[in-house]
Amino acid sequence: MKALILSGGKGTRLRPLTYTGAKQLVPVANKPILWYGIEGIVAAGIIDIGIIISPETGKEVQELTGNGEKFGANITYILQEEPAGLAHAVKIAQPFLEDSPFIMYLGDNIIESQLGQFLDTFKQKQLDALILLRKVPNPTAFGVAKVDEKGKVLGLVEKPKVPPSDLALVGVYFFSNQIHNAISNIKPSARGELEITDAIQYLIDQQISDENREISVEARTLEGWWLDTGKKDDLLSANQIILDTRITNSVNGEIDSQSQIIGRVKIGENTKLINSSVRGPVIIGDNCHLENCFIGPYSSIADDVTLIDVDIEHSVILQGAKIIEIHQRIVDSLLGRRAQLINAPQRPKALRFMIGDDSQIELT
Template sequence: MKALILSGGKGTRLRPLTYTGAKQLVPVANKPILWYGIEAIAAAGINEIGIVISPETGEEVKAKTGNGSRFGVKITYILQEEPAGLAHAVKVSQSFLQDSPFVLYLGDNLIRDRLQEFLAKFQQQQLNGLILLHEVKNPSAFGVAKIDDRGRLLQLIEKPKDPQSNLALVGVYFFDRTIHQAIAEIKSSPRGELEITDAIQTLIDRQYNVQAMQLSGWWLDTGKKDDLLEANHIVLDDFLETKIAGNVDSDSQIYGRVEVGKGTQLINCTIRGPAIVGENCHLENCFIGPYSSIANDVTLIDTDIDHSVILSGAKIVNIHQRIVDSLIGQRAQLILASKRPKAIRFMIGDDCKIELMS
């Protein structure tokens, strides 16, 4: 059994942040989104992973993620020259996959369920395909599945105007080698891509055994700012444990579940968890509210932050208004010169400098 994680694409919904970086490396609770998928796959006992990368961000993904040794797996990187669809990504990975069954995992998705249960069903029943589904409130915005009462997949409908179900396709699929022939038979969609849904529908039409299972836990698509903030909120809620490795002075106060990384200094700060502060940060005269994630090497002085994600190397100084619901890029600088309204919201890309004047 192998795994194929897709970590290409242009990340247009997270721009300007993703002009300079891969969307799959944006952190949730101070861990790149991509790494959650790798860890889930490794926990399922799959140790051969191919990661599909793009020319624009592939080197960053390789440099940050490495050869897989930190996860106990072997990673092979596969270049997809252009974003020509999920099925196209599988097609260019065929030399890595060969005839092995595999799990296809979209690198910007997060799921609460463990993969072991789904993998066991796929293997024990010798399925040709297994598709994971999740109930959604707005099925017209997703690919929707129609299934029978035995869980057999009957039809896939992409963004239907009149949905026959509220079961959306999650970005996790299990396939055997028959998917390669199905991909070879399909044509590009009107948007010029080879669609994995078309390949799955081909398997269904050819009477292959393709089934579906529903997730019991949450599913998070992190493609937009608000989605990423919600993912950060949920992951901190579910997984964070108190761990104070940095230096917290006597004037600072910590409430609830909070993690503070080594080399970090807190001077006259208040942190209300769940919240996480990375390594080698300097926080002085700050309030950090719940559901905030602050990455490594961040400087915050005279700043109030709530429900926000601050990426590595950012510097925020003299902000006396609350920063809420914000996503601040790597090495960005934000300086306030005078008083402003009670709350401000930002999405700031990497290496920006913003000074707010009266």
């Protein structure tokens, strides 16, 4: 059994952060999103992992993630020159996958459920495809499955106007080597991509039209949370859930007598807190300097961050950022690597900006 993780794409919904980095490397609770998928796959007993990378961000993914040794895995990187669809990613990965069954995992997704239980079902029932589904309130925004009472998949519809169910496709799939034949028999969609939903639908059609082929496609529904971190608000929600469920107390920094820590807080090495209060759940990385600050719940502060005279909560601050003397509370925010947010002198009373393409600024 092998695994294929997709870490390509352009991450347009998280711009401007993703102009300079892969969306799968944006941290949630100070850990790259991609790593949660790797850890979940290894926990299920799969150690041979292929990662699809793009020309724009592939080098960064390789440098940060490495050869897999720190995860107990063997990682092979596979370059996808253009984002030509999920099925195209499987197609170019075939030399790595060979005839092995595999799990395909979208690298910007995080799920609560253990993959092992679904892997056991896939193996025991000798399925050709097992897709994971999640009930959603807005199925028109997703690929949606129609499933019978036994879990057999009857059909897939991409972003339907009239959904056949409220079961959206989660970005985790289990496939036998039959998927390669299916991909070879589909054509690019209207947007010019080879769609994995079309390949799965091909398997479903074969299952229906020729029962002697013994093609079997089933689905299982996730009961826990599923996080698609493609947009800012989704990423903040993911950060909140991870901090709520996976962070334990660990204080390794230097805390002065005027500072206060309340609740579950993790603070890294060589970090200094001076006259500051931290109310968890919060994670603060290594080599940070916090002075005269209040850090409220659901905040993730990466390594090498400087915060002076700042109140902040429910926010993600990336590596090397600086926030100095901001006299309003910062909430629901995402600050990129090495970004600076500094209060200018009060006179003259005017607003000055240098804002990159596709940025979003809210003044309240």
